[in-house]
Amino acid sequence: MSNNIIEVKNLVKKFNNITAVDNISFSVKEGEIFGFLGPNGAGKTTTINIICTLLSLNSGDVTLCGYNVLKDKNKIRNCIGLVFQDPSLDDRLTAMENLNFHSLLYNVPRKLIKKRCEEVLETVDLTNRKNDLVRTFSGGMRRRLEIARGLIHYPKILFLDEPTIGLDPQTRHKIWDYIIKLKKNQNITIFLTTHYIEESEICNRIAIIDRGKIIAFDTPEALKDMVGMDIIIISSKDNNKLKFYIEKKLNKKVEIHEDDNIKFEVKNSSNFIPDFIKNCPVKITSINARKSTLNDVFLNLTGREIREEYMNAKDNFKLKMRFRTRM
Amino acid sequence: MKELAGIYIIWLRDVKKFFRDKPRIIGSLAQPAIFLFILGSGLAISFQVFGGGGGKDYLEFMFPGIIGMTILFTSFFSAMSIIWDREFGFLKEVLVSPLSRASIVIGKNLGGSTVAMIQGSIILIFSPILKIPITVVSILKLLPIMFLTAMVISSLGITLAARLKTMQGFQVLTNFILMPMFFLSGALFPLVDLPKWMAYLVIINPLSYGIDAMRTVMLGNSYPQLHPLYINVIVLSAIIIVITFIGILLFNKQE
Numbered sequence: 001m002s003n004n005i006i007e008v009k010n011l012v013k014k015f016n017n018i019t020a021v022d023n024i025s026f027s028v029k030e031g032e033i034f035g036f037l038g039p040n041g042a043g044k045t046t047t048i049n050i051i052c053t054l055l056s057l058n059s060g061d062v063t064l065c066g067y068n069v070l071k072d073k074n075k076i077r078n079c080i081g082l083v084f085q086d087p088s089l090d091d092r093l094t095a096m097e098n099l100n101f102h103s104l105l106y107n108v109p110r111k112l113i114k115k116r117c118e119e120v121l122e123t124v125d126l127t128n129r130k131n132d133l134v135r136t137f138s139g140g141m142r143r144r145l146e147i148a149r150g151l152i153h154y155p156k157i158l159f160l161d162e163p164t165i166g167l168d169p170q171t172r173h174k175i176w177d178y179i180i181k182l183k184k185n186q187n188i189t190i191f192l193t194t195h196y197i198e199e200s201e202i203c204n205r206i207a208i209i210d211r212g213k214i215i216a217f218d219t220p221e222a223l224k225d226m227v228g229m230d231i232i233i234i235s236s237k238d239n240n241k242l243k244f245y246i247e248k249k250l251n252k253k254v255e256i257h258e259d260d261n262i263k264f265e266v267k268n269s270s271n272f273i274p275d276f277i278k279n280c281p282v283k284i285t286s287i288n289a290r291k292s293t294l295n296d297v298f299l300n301l302t303g304r305e306i307r308e309e310y311m312n313a314k315d316n317f318k319l320k321m322r323f324r325t326r327m
Numbered sequence: 328m329k330e331l332a333g334i335y336i337i338w339l340r341d342v343k344k345f346f347r348d349k350p351r352i353i354g355s356l357a358q359p360a361i362f363l364f365i366l367g368s369g370l371a372i373s374f375q376v377f378g379g380g381g382g383k384d385y386l387e388f389m390f391p392g393i394i395g396m397t398i399l400f401t402s403f404f405s406a407m408s409i410i411w412d413r414e415f416g417f418l419k420e421v422l423v424s425p426l427s428r429a430s431i432v433i434g435k436n437l438g439g440s441t442v443a444m445i446q447g448s449i450i451l452i453f454s455p456i457l458k459i460p461i462t463v464v465s466i467l468k469l470l471p472i473m474f475l476t477a478m479v480i481s482s483l484g485i486t487l488a489a490r491l492k493t494m495q496g497f498q499v500l501t502n503f504i505l506m507p508m509f510f511l512s513g514a515l516f517p518l519v520d521l522p523k524w525m526a527y528l529v530i531i532n533p534l535s536y537g538i539d540a541m542r543t544v545m546l547g548n549s550y551p552q553l554h555p556l557y558i559n560v561i562v563l564s565a566i567i568i569v570i571t572f573i574g575i576l577l578f579n580k581q582e
C-alpha cells in the first residue's frame with residue numbers, strides 16, 4: 001500500500017439540483033497537514049462529511065485507511081476525529097463531562113479515560129477550567145475543547161473544519177500553534193478546511209477548491225511560485241496618466257482598483273522600485289510592494305478573491321448562530 | 328460491551344441534565360398541580376351538582392391519569408431534545424462516533440423514560456393531600472408501568488425526531504398528536520360508551536393502555552377497566568419494539 005491515508009476518486013455529490021462536489025480526486029499522505037482552501041460554499045464541508053461517513057455520495061470512490069466509506073463505516077468512525085465547522089459541545093455539561101461522554105462513545109478503556117482527558121486538557125490549556133460548564137467558556141476556549149475532544153481516542157486522522165472561523169486573530173494564532181504542535185508531537189494526519197489564506201500557510205499541501213472543483217493542488221510555496229511575481233500597488237496624483245505610462249513604457253498589465261490604487265506585477269520588486277521612482281513622470285503618493293499570496297493564486301485562477309465571496313443565507317445564519325452561542 | 332458503555336453515557340447525560348435543572352423539576356409540577364387541584368376539584372363539585380355524587384371518587388379516578396399526563400409530556404419533550412441537539416450540533420458528535428444507531432436510539436429512550444418515571448413519581452407527593460390511598464406495594468408495581476408507558480411515548484417521539492430537522496414542526500406535533508393522545512387516554516374521563524370513531528382512536532392510542540394499567544395497579548378494579556393488566560403490558564411492549572425498530576431504521580438512513 002502507498003502511504004496515502006485518504007484517497008478520493010471522481011467524487012460527486014448533489015443536493016437536489018446543486019452540485020456541491022463536482023467530480024474531484026485527490027489523496028492525503030500519512031502524517032501531513034493537508035488543507036482545503038476555498039470560499040464559502042465551495043464544497044469543503046460536504047467533502048469532509050462524505051469522507052467521515054456522515055453523508056452519502058452520488059458517485060465516486062472514497063477510501064480512508066484502506067476502508068471504503070460506504071462499506072466500512074464503523075471502521076472509519078473508529079479511526080477519525082472530527083471537529084465540526086459549527087459548534088458541537090453540550091454547553092450544559094462541564095468540559096470534563098463532554099470529554100467523558102466522548103470517551104465512552106469511542107470505547108476508550110475505562111482505566112485510561114481520566115488520564116487521556118487530563119492529557120488533552122493539558123494540550124489545549126484548559127486544565128484549570130475542566131469542571132466548569134461549557135456555557136461559561138469563550139469562543140476560543142470552546143474551540144480548543146472541541147479539538148481536545150477530537151483527540152481523546154487517538155485518531156489516526158484529525159479533521160478540522162474551519163478550525164478558527166469567527167475567532168479573534170490572537171486566538172486564531174494560538175490554535176494554529178496547537179495544530180502544528182500536535183502534528184509534531186503525535187504524528188497524526190491533519191485534514192483542515194479553511195477560507196482564510198493565512199491558515200492554509202500552515203499546511204504541507206493544499207487543494208484549492210472552488211464551486212465544487214479542485215482548481216489547484218500543491219504545496220503552498222509551489223502554488224505561490226505559480227503566480228511567481230511580486231505585486232506592486234501604487235497610488236498617485238494622476239492615475240490615468242500613470243496607467244498609461246506603465247502600460248506603454250513598461251509594458252505591464254495594469255489594474256485600477258476601486259479604491260484608486262494601481263496594481264501590477266513585476267519579477268523582482270526590490271530592483272524595480274528605485275528605478276521606477278526615479279523615472280516616473282507622475283507624482284506618486286504611496287507605493288507598496290508585496291510577495292504574492294495564495295489569495296493572488298486564487299485570483300489568478302478564478303478572477304475573484306476568496307474574501308469577497310458572497311455568503312449564502314444559510315451560512316450567514318449559521319455564522320450568526322455561532323456568534324450567539326459562542327459569546 | 329462497547330455498545331453498553333455508549334447506551335450508558337447517553338442515558339447518563341439526560342439524567343444528569345434533569346437533576347441539574349432544579350427549576351424545571353419544580354416548574355413541571357405546576358401543570359399537574361393545576362389539573363388536580365383546580366380542574367379536578369372543580370369537576371368533582373360539578374359531578375355532585377349534576378348527578379349521583381361520587382365527587383371524591385373522581386379525584387381518585389383522575390390521579391393516575393395525571394401521572395400519565397406528566398409522563399406523556401416529559402418523555403415526549405425529552406425525545407424532542409434530539410431536535411435541539413441537531414440544531415445545536417451535538418447530534419453530529421454522536422452520529423459520527425462508532426456507536427451503532429440502535430444504541431443511540433435505545434440510550435436516548437432509556438434516558439427520557441427514566442426522567443419521565445422520576446417526574447411521574449414526584450406527583451405521588453400530592454396523594455396524601457388529596458387522600459388518595461397508596462401503599463408501598465402499589466408504588467412498586469406502579470414504577471415499572473410508568474417506565475413502560477414512558478418508553479412508548481419516548482420511542483414515538485424519537486422516531487418522529489429522526490425526521491424533524493427543525494423545531495418548527497414541534498408545535499404542530501404538540502397540537503395534533505400530544506393533545507388528542509392525552510384527551511383520548513382515559514386520563515380525565517372513563518373510556519366507556521364512546522362514539523365509534525372515538526373508540527377506534529382509543530384503540531390506537533398507546534397512552535390509553537399505560538393509563539389503564541396504572542389505574543389498575545393503583546386502584547384495583549373499582550373503576551371501569553379497559554383490559555386486564557397483562558394485556559396492557561403486552562400491548563405496550565409490542566408497540567415499544569415496533570416503533571423503536573422504525574426509529575432505528577430512520578436514523579440509519581443517510582442524507
Ligand SMILES: Nc1ncnc2c1ncn2[C@@H]1O[C@H](COP(=O)(O)OP(=O)(O)O)[C@@H](O)[C@H]1O
Nearest residue numbers: 015018020039040041042043044045046047312
Ligand atoms: N444539506 C444541504 N442541502 C442542500 N444544499 C447543501 C447542503 N449542504 C450544503 N449544501 C450546498 O452545497 C454547497 C457546498 O456547501 P459546503 O460544503 O457547506 O461549502 P463550504 O464548506 O466549502 O463552505 C453550497 O452551495 C451549499 O449551499
Ligand SMILES: [Mg+2]
Nearest residue numbers: 044045085162
Ligand atoms: Mg464549510
